[in-house]
Amino acid sequence: MCILTACTPDARVDYQALVDIPQPDSFPERAPWSVNVHPMVGTVALGQKLFSDRSLSSDGTVSCGNCHRQEVAFSDAPEKRSTGVNGRTGGRNTPPVQNLAWMPSFMWDGGINHLEVMPIAPFVNEVEHNISLKEVVRSVRRSDYRRDFKRAFGDTSITAPRIIVALAHFMMTKVSSQSPIDSFYRRERLLSNAERTGRVLFNEQCGSCHSGALLSDFTYKSHPGSRVGSDVGRFLVSQVPSDSFQFKTPSLRNWKYTAPYGHAGQWATLEEVLQDWHTQGEYLTADEKASLLQFLSLFNDSEFITL
Amino acid sequence: MKNSILAIAAMAVTSILFTGCERHHHGENGSLNVEFEHLWGMNQLPFSIGTQYVHPMTGDTMTFTTLKYYISNVELTKEDGTVQFVPNSYYLVDASNPLSALLSFDSIPSGHYTGISFLVGVDSTRNVSGAQTGALDPANDMFWSWNSGYVFIKAEGTSPQSTMPNAIFKFHIGGFQGVNSGLNRVSMSFGGGMAAVQEVASPVVHLAVNPAMLWCANGVCFPGLAQVSHLMMPNAATAQRAKAFSEGFSFEHLHN
Ligand SMILES: [Cu+2]
Numbered sequence: 067m068c069i070l071t072a073c074t075p076d077a078r079v080d081y082q083a084l085v086d087i088p089q090p091d092s093f094p095e096r097a098p099w100s101v102n103v104h105p106m107v108g109t110v111a112l113g114q115k116l117f118s119d120r121s122l123s124s125d126g127t128v129s130c131g132n133c134h135r136q137e138v139a140f141s142d143a144p145e146k147r148s149t150g151v152n153g154r155t156g157g158r159n160t161p162p163v164q165n166l167a168w169m170p171s172f173m174w175d176g177g178i179n180h181l182e183v184m185p186i187a188p189f190v191n192e193v194e195h196n197i198s199l200k201e202v203v204r205s206v207r208r209s210d211y212r213r214d215f216k217r218a219f220g221d222t223s224i225t226a227p228r229i230i231v232a233l234a235h236f237m238m239t240k241v242s243s244q245s246p247i248d249s250f251y252r253r254e255r256l257l258s259n260a261e262r263t264g265r266v267l268f269n270e271q272c273g274s275c276h277s278g279a280l281l282s283d284f285t286y287k288s289h290p291g292s293r294v295g296s297d298v299g300r301f302l303v304s305q306v307p308s309d310s311f312q313f314k315t316p317s318l319r320n321w322k323y324t325a326p327y328g329h330a331g332q333w334a335t336l337e338e339v340l341q342d343w344h345t346q347g348e349y350l351t352a353d354e355k356a357s358l359l360q361f362l363s364l365f366n367d368s369e370f371i372t373l
Numbered sequence: 374m375k376n377s378i379l380a381i382a383a384m385a386v387t388s389i390l391f392t393g394c395e396r397h398h399h400g401e402n403g404s405l406n407v408e409f410e411h412l413w414g415m416n417q418l419p420f421s422i423g424t425q426y427v428h429p430m431t432g433d434t435m436t437f438t439t440l441k442y443y444i445s446n447v448e449l450t451k452e453d454g455t456v457q458f459v460p461n462s463y464y465l466v467d468a469s470n471p472l473s474a475l476l477s478f479d480s481i482p483s484g485h486y487t488g489i490s491f492l493v494g495v496d497s498t499r500n501v502s503g504a505q506t507g508a509l510d511p512a513n514d515m516f517w518s519w520n521s522g523y524v525f526i527k528a529e530g531t532s533p534q535s536t537m538p539n540a541i542f543k544f545h546i547g548g549f550q551g552v553n554s555g556l557n558r559v560s561m562s563f564g565g566g567m568a569a570v571q572e573v574a575s576p577v578v579h580l581a582v583n584p585a586m587l588w589c590a591n592g593v594c595f596p597g598l599a600q601v602s603h604l605m606m607p608n609a610a611t612a613q614r615a616k617a618f619s620e621g622f623s624f625e626h627l628h629n
Contacts, residue, residue, distance in 0.1 A: 099503065179521040182503030186511055187518040199512035226512035227504035234503070303520045305553070305608055 081108030081217040085235070087167050090243045092251035092279035097170040099180045105235035108218035113236025115214060116229060121205050122189065124196040125151045130188065130233070133160045137371050139320035140164060140240060146331030154193040157297060159331035161316060162324050164242045164370065170284050174329040176314045177303040181234040182227075199226040242319055245367035251279060257364075263354075264361025271348055272358075275315040281365065286312035291342030294332045322366040336362065402480045403570040405449065406577045407489065409466055409474040410625065411440070414585045422469040430589040431597035435542065437530040440468035440584055441515065442618070443495050443508070443523060446558075447478060450488040452567060457481055463495065465508040465515065468584075477575075485567040489578065490560035493619040494525030497549040497556070520606055523547055525555050526618055528587055535602040542598050544587065546615050548607025555607060555615030559622045569629045579625035586621030587614050 085105040089096070105113075116122070118131040133148040134140040140163035142148045147155040158174055172178040178187060188194040189202055197205075203226050212222040219228055249255035257265065268276070277283045286300040286309060293311045300309035313329045327333040333342070336359060344350045350358070411420035414429040425436045444466060447459040459478045467473040499505055500522045515524045526546040535542045548555040561580075568576035588595055595601070595613060604611050 099501070103503065173519070177520040179501050180503040183511065183516065183518075183521055186516065190518050198514070200514075203512060225506070226510055227506045230511070231504045303606075305606075 079107065081106065081111075082220075083107045085110050085239055087238060088241055088243060090248060090251065090279070092248065093165075093243070094168055094278050094280065096167050099170070100167045100238070103167075103181065103234065103238065105238050106218070108214075109232045109235040110239055112211075112214040112218040113232035113234070115211070116206070116233055117236055119206075119209070121209060122195060122197060122202050123151050127151065128195050130185070133188075133194070134163045138162075138323045139242070139367075139371055141324040143324050144326065146326050148194075150191070150194040151196045154196075156191070156193045157295075158329050159326065162320055163237050164240050164320060165280055165317065166240065167238050168280055171314070174313045175300045175303050176284075176286060181237060182230050184237075185230045185233040199229075202226065202229060240370075242367040242370035244369040245319065245365050247279070247364035248367070250364065258360070260357045260360045261364060264357035264359070267354055267358055268361050271343075276318055281318040282315045285315055287315055288312050289328075289339070289342065290346030291332065291339070292328055294328075294330045297330065299329065318362060319365045320367055320370060321362065323371055401483055401572075403483050403572050404477055404479040404575045405481060405486060405568055405570050406575055407476045407478070408577060408579050409444075409476075409582050410579055411468050411474075412581045412583055414583065417581070417583075420468065420584055426585075428585055428588055428597070430585075430594050433532055433534045433588070433598045435530055435532040435534075435598065437468070437528065437584070439527055439529040442466055442493060442526040443515070444476065445492045445495050445499075447476075447489065447491045449478070449481065449486045450490070450562070452485040452487055457486075462491075463499070463508040465513055481570060483571050485569055486563070486576075487565075487567055488560065488562035489580075490558060492556060492558050493615070493622070494547065494556040495523040495549065499523070500549040517545075517547070517606070522549055522607070525615060526587075528584065532598045532602065534598040536599065537602050542602040544604045544611075544614065545606070546604060546611040546618070548611060548615075553607045553609055553612045555612050557616055557619035559619050561622070561624050563627050564624050566627050567629075568627050574629060576627060576629045578627040581623045581625045583621035583623075584618075586617045588617075590617035590620045 083106060085107060087105065118129050120127055120129045122129065128151050133142040135142065142160035146159060147157070148160045149155055166181055172181065172184050178184050186199065189197055189199060203224060206229060207224050211224060215224055215228065216222050218232060246255060250257060275283060275285065275287050288311055292313060298310045300312040301307070321336060325335060327339055333339045340350060340355050340358065412418065413420040413426050418426065422437050422440065425434060427434050444464045445462055447462040449457045449459065451457060459481065462478065464476050465473060495509065499509060515527060517524060524545045524547045526544070528544040530542055531540050532542050533540055546555050563578060568578055570576060588597065601610065604614070
């Protein structure tokens with residue numbers, strides 16, 4: 067039916083085709099903001115190009131992909147604090163970009179309510195890209211993007227809303243659902259005894275926040291050891307006193323690749339997280355720690371970091 | 374190839390038909406214009422960016438570098454009391470750009486209109502629905518990047534009373550939810566007059582806006598610039614100022 071595209075050389079690629087976001091049975095329902103967001107072949111390709119474009123920064127060295135690298139599940143491991151323009155460093159640890167369609171809000175404090183407006187923050191932040199949206203648009207207009215916009219949106223008009231939508235579409239396609247635990251959920255694999263022990267222990271002690279297949283209910287909580295420095299977390303955006311020092315519960319998926327941990331990268335290893343839990347919270351024997359680690363290892367998806 | 378030529382031909386025919394249609398129905402719709410005039414204080418001094426003013430109540434001296442605010446969800450009241458919603462009505466008024474202060478509501482039904490109502494700010498839906506375009510394009514620099522939502526009113530400038538570096542003041546006022554919402558609806562009549570919208574006539578309604586109301590409304594004043602020169606996120610103080618600013622809109626006159 068694509069009468070007009072039939073006349074162009076790219077006839078075989080349907081850039082308007084929807085890109086499927088898989089919905090594994092074990093995953094919760096998608097986040098409400100995502101219901102009307104439909105990544106397409108053209109917008110995802112454009113988003114991918116923008117994601118790695120270093121010219122979209124004040125000193126021409128910083129792209130989204132600098133701090134969100136695929137080989138470490140789109141986090142910035144092993145950096146505790148990421149480096150933006152002119153060698154400046156930010157205050158928080160870079161989280162992985164994965165399974166965002168199920169995340170109701172973004173950032174450690176949940177201040178951002180929709181994935182499409184997410185890219186604005188790193189662009190304008192003076193330690194990250196340090197560039198206004200108007201300058202982003204100007205820079206994209208100067209570069210070789212006209213064909214990408216035509217494919218993505220049907221015409222060559224380059225605007226800020228289109229740029230952030232394309233970035234959101236690209237990020238939404240980053241779904242990690244091929245870890246060993248996913249095979250278990252699909253009944254393709256059994257758990258070892260230690261993994262089963264770890265699972266019971268995890269559900270008891272950790273599952274109230276790190277719940278479900280994504281290991282998070284995305285509420286704002288804290289941990290023994292999560293109060294570091296003066297970052298008051300959720301309180302910054304909610305102004306509710308009881309939200310002080312509360313942070314969005316992170317998904318622990320792909321932790322093997324994303325160390326260090328916590329909003330400030332305050333834990334170098336998972337053992338350190340468990341040690342704080344052990345000394346400031348619930349007592350854990352060495353065996354219990356070992357079985358927790360074995361269970362959590364099931365959530366690492368080696369396909370996600372290579373595909 | 375043959376198909377595409379046919380398709381183009383078909384489109385051309387359809388578009389001719391459509392424009393033909395429009396012409397027939399034209400008599401039923403017209404447009405109404407609203408112009409915002411910025412007038413400072415009870416003495417209604419003509420307000421402009423870059424001019425120094427003294428606040429009549431707080432006594433602070435100040436010079437604005439920016440005054441921008443959103444007007445949205447416009448409703449017009451007809452002589453028979455019915456209300457005409459202006460679809461997709463989002464406007465960013467910038468005191469430094471006279472064109473932005475002239476709002477034009479096109480394709481509204483002809484008739485006699487007796488009043489107007491609008492939000493000063495942006496409805497909650499548009500604050501939670503991702504990338505928006507036009508007046509709501511985030512490149513207009515009226516969107517909080519780290520705490521999603523629109524800045525409804527942005528007032529910036531300098532004042533010798535300010536204790537900030539370079540004696541600046543910065544009020545970014547907004548908030549679309551909860552007790553600190555900065556969203557207010559302004560309603561007013563055209564002073565008993567009527568704007569007669571017709572196919573051939575586009576009346577102009579003049580409304581006055583008093584930026585001094587950011588510091589005082591209804592005889593009650595908020596802290597002056599020596600105490601508060603920096604408001605950057607929704608809280609109780611911005612909610613108060615948003616309310617006060619919205620009370621600074623008044624009907625001036627209209628001409629048909
Ligand atoms: Cu006049």
